[in-house]
Amino acid sequence: MSDRAQISAAILGHIADFNKKDIALSDATSFVADLEWDSLTVMDFVAAVEDEFDIVISMNMQAEIENIGQLVDAVTTLVAAK
């Protein structure tokens, strides 16, 4: 598996913990529009992803991330930059 595929699999695992409505997931799935997460859920999820990869995803970065694909890309970049 490529780095991106491994990161994507790990992130999907964390999303499952918060995916109360069992929404089908793809790179285009939006956190707010599709998963309907509120800000508290977003915070807990971001903290879980940060701890998994030992990275920081700032609010500034989060503002640019709408869907799962964008999050996987951002995490891949952050992990590569470590």
Add this chain to the structure above:
Amino acid sequence: MSDLFSKFDPIIDIRANLLATGVTDPFSLVMEKVLSPTEAICNGRETILLGTYNYMGMTFDADVIAAGKQALDDFGSGTTGSRVLNGTYAGHRAVEDALRQFYDCQHAMVFSTGYQANLGIISTIAGKGDYIILDIDSHASIWDGCAMGKAETVPFKHNDIEAMDKRLGRLPADAGKLVVLEGVYSMLGDIAPLKEMVAVAKKHGAMVLVDEAHSMGFIGEHGRGVAEAAGVIDDVDFIIGTFSKSVGTVGGFCVSNHPKFEVLRLVCRPYVFTASLPPSVVATAATSIRKLMHGSNKRAHLWENSKRLHAGLRELGFQLGTETPQSAIIAVIMPDLEPGAMMWEALLQEGLYVNLARPPATPAGMTLLRCSLCAEHSSEQVEEILRRFERAGKKVGII
């Protein structure tokens, strides 16, 4: 053509639905007459005030009022200018001197509101490429300061020392870092573990800013706040405070021992591009701050009130925001907005005013009835407050 106001429709709907239940609008109360720091006339009824930030009851202090009247006579009603142009009068210097003495520190800078103090200091000192690490439950003025600046903003879970430590540890070692904390968090009235948090921040080479808006005057040996009580005030780089709570007027400030602090007067836009406080306001603030230095008896009574109200509400069966009384704020947790508004109205009919707080101001989507005590509440008033809570709670069916 799209209406720019359509984005507010969800809020308009929530409000309309709430008012359709027949409750009084909790967000448009008018104080018709204010009798003292603890009593006012609302809807023609004498009402005990338990939802102000008048912690030390300074608003009707005779010396404070006399100083304000004298300043009106001597300096007029307003400055009509910025602090850096024609808006610095003797009174502005005098109130900054009073703050330096109160906090025993080198520098004090007064803003026109507390909101502007956080907005200005945070957005100015943390710039592009720097990092702000802050508690997720921070006040709106702190978040807005982050949004206005260009720094990377990294929140951590409320009061979670380990989450804060981990995030600081992941940041570039050589980047500028500002940790922003509050002494008392005003929604639940809980305090921050500043002893541990300030140590963690220093371990990672971060500067520390603590907002002590809700602790000034009664927490810590000299009333300097939670950082003083925790014994870490010397490791705090910036303290933000306000005149609109214990001091009893309006205005905000930052105090610091940073050797280059004074440059902020030239570069901090919310300080420069607004009119300075009116002479009467800075005169009342300076007088009040000097009196707060000697307020230990009032302080002790405020703590007695807080402990009694906390214990009494708990005995009545209300769910409270903290296990123990940690500040002058006692938050009563309501099941939802609608019963919260009904309880708020029932209390008002009993002649008791508290704050109804709801999201987004509150954490975790909670609806709260926030009670804030005053050093001028008599012990008898606190017992009367408990009786009114009992009657209202039974009427609404919350207890």
